[in-house]
Amino acid sequence: MTYVNSTRVARNGLADRFSTLTETIRTALRQRRLYAQAVRELSTLSDRELADLGISRLSIADVAREAAYGK
Structure with missing residues (x-):
């Protein structure tokens, strides 16, 4: 018997x-x-506005990275 x-x-x-x-x-x-x-947009906000959003000025890059690339 043969098969292929x-x-x-x-x-x-x-x-x-x-x-x-x-x-x-x-x-x-x-x-x-x-x-x-x-x-750019987060950097234009005042420290008070950032605090209202729960974001520190030091974490702007991290928040932007998560927004653009996800976790």
Whole structure:
């Protein structure tokens, strides 16, 4: 008795790899812009306004990082 096993490997072509790379770069740029905007906006607030939000001036970068990139 004979039988045949065939296994197909899905391979991404060059176009697929390029589009994945492009989307990765776009996502990274979008996150970086969101981070910079959050830092800019939080930095313009007074210490009192930041305290009302429960944010210290030292933690602005951490809050902006979490907003842009998640935990």
